[in-house]
Amino acid sequence: MISSTIGIWNYWIVFCLMMIGLFLVIGRKNFLKKIVGLTIFQTSVFLLYITFGKIKGGTPPILNESIDTIYSNPLPHVLILTAIVVGVATTALGLSLVLRINSEYGTIEEDDISAQDLVDYHDDIETGKSVDLNFNQ
Amino acid sequence: MISELLINAFLVTIMLSIAIALIKTRTVIFTVILTSAYSLVAALMFITLDAVDVAFTEASVGAGISTILFLAAMAYLPKKEEESIRSEFIPALSCIILGGILIWCSYDLPEIGQLTAPIHQHIAPEYIKGSKEDIGIPNIVTSVLASYRGYDTFGETIVVFTAGVAVLALLEKKNAAKKNKSQPKQKIRKNA
Numbered sequence: 001m002i003s004s005t006i007g008i009w010n011y012w013i014v015f016c017l018m019m020i021g022l023f024l025v026i027g028r029k030n031f032l033k034k035i036v037g038l039t040i041f042q043t044s045v046f047l048l049y050i051t052f053g054k055i056k057g058g059t060p061p062i063l064n065e066s067i068d069t070i071y072s073n074p075l076p077h078v079l080i081l082t083a084i085v086v087g088v089a090t091t092a093l094g095l096s097l098v099l100r101i102n103s104e105y106g107t108i109e110e111d112d113i114s115a116q117d118l119v120d121y122h123d124d125i126e127t128g129k130s131v132d133l134n135f136n137q
Numbered sequence: 138m139i140s141e142l143l144i145n146a147f148l149v150t151i152m153l154s155i156a157i158a159l160i161k162t163r164t165v166i167f168t169v170i171l172t173s174a175y176s177l178v179a180a181l182m183f184i185t186l187d188a189v190d191v192a193f194t195e196a197s198v199g200a201g202i203s204t205i206l207f208l209a210a211m212a213y214l215p216k217k218e219e220e221s222i223r224s225e226f227i228p229a230l231s232c233i234i235l236g237g238i239l240i241w242c243s244y245d246l247p248e249i250g251q252l253t254a255p256i257h258q259h260i261a262p263e264y265i266k267g268s269k270e271d272i273g274i275p276n277i278v279t280s281v282l283a284s285y286r287g288y289d290t291f292g293e294t295i296v297v298f299t300a301g302v303a304v305l306a307l308l309e310k311k312n313a314a315k316k317n318k319s320q321p322k323q324k325i326r327k328n329a
Contacts, residue, residue: 004248006139006142006143006146007142007248007249007250008243008244008246008248008249009142009145009146009149010145010146010149010249011240011243011246012240012243013146013149013150013152013153014149015236015239015240015243016153016156016236017152017153017156018236018239019232019233019235019236019239020153020156020157020159020160020232021156022232022235023160023228023229023232024159024160026228026231026232027225027228027229027232028218028221028225029219029221029223030218030219032165032168032207032210032211032214032218033168033218036159036168036169036172036207039172039175039176039199039203040156040159040172040175043175043176043179043195043199046179046183046191046195047149047152047179047182047183050182050183050186050188050191051186051249052254052256053186053187053188053256054186054187054249054250055187055250055251055252055257056141056249056250056251056252057250058187058250059187060187060188060189061187061265061276061277061278062189062275062276062277063268063269063275063276063277064275070252071265071277072186072187072188073256073257073261074261074264074265074277074278074281075256075260075261075264075281076188076256077188077190077191077278078278078281078282078286078289079289080188080191081190081191081194081278081282082282082289082290082292082293084191084194084195084198084199085194085198085293085297086293086296086297087199088198088199088202088203088206089296089297089300089301090300091203091206091207092206092300092301092304093300093303093304093307095206095207095210096210096303096304096307096308097307098210098214099210099213099214099307099308100307100308102213102214102215103213107215108214108215109218109219109221111219111221111222111223112219
């Protein structure tokens with residue numbers, strides 16, 4: 001019983017970590033916190049993959065001389081190596097988007113930004129300016 | 138065997154507590170530090186799960202470069218996170234329901250470390266067998282990464298290049314906007 005619980009304990013905690021990451025992304029209104037949530041989610045997915053590749057009593061997949069060595073599965077390791085680097089690239093892109101939003105609005109809170117957009121929209125209507133819905137200018 | 142799994146369970150529980158602390162904290166610098174600590178503990182986990190290459194990539198890229206990026210961005214951003222006006226009840230509830238479903242499904246997953254699990258049957262044994270004769274590198278992960286699945290790595294470099302170009306374009310626009318930011322806005326006010 002105990003050993004079988006430990007056998008799937010990793011999965012349970014990894015799923016909890018995924019949900020914490022998802023909550024930070026959809027629940028929090030601060031953009032920096034959303035990106036941190038993405039990072040948490042990513043790392044928990046990496047953990048899930050690497051957990052699948054583990055073999056009891058195995059060694060890291062580096063060849064040695066003895067014949068009866070059991071190697072852990074190298075394929076998830078390769079996939080996750082690629083995913084880590086891509087993850088950092090997306091983090092950098094997200095952070096530069098946040099910086100750009102901050103220089104435009106002076107804040108990175110979602111509530112404040114939508115409030116500012118609403119005020120701008122009403123100002124435009126009052127002054128009779130043609131309303132454009134893309135907020136590029 | 139059981140001690141290996143116990144160490145694993147312990148480390149993963151530390152990661153859970155760090156993630157809960159991340160939900161609680163509202164200060165940006167603590168958020169960045171906790172994220173870095175989370176990545177380092179993840180790297181330790183990868184070592185106990187036999188993924189040494191992934192461990193040092195995670196420690197250098199995940200805990201190193203990401204933290205540097207976060208710190209560099211932090212310098213230009215507000216230092217405190219505000220409490221939201223809207224309730225966080227619905228996002229929290231949907232996350233809890235989804236997590237419950239996933240944990241319920243986890244009973245169908247194979248236990249950790251079973252040699253008979255489906256993932257170990259298909260192509261990995263051929264990689265392990267062929268690595269020595271085909272490529273001649275003792276590290277199987279390297280030979281799969283660079284040779285058997287070389288196209289993946291090629292795609293990865295394209296993604297990283299695209300991200301770099303996008304970051305440059307965004308930050309370039311930011312500097313340009315800063316230079317002539319005050320001019321057009323005052324003009325509009327005068328006309329109004």
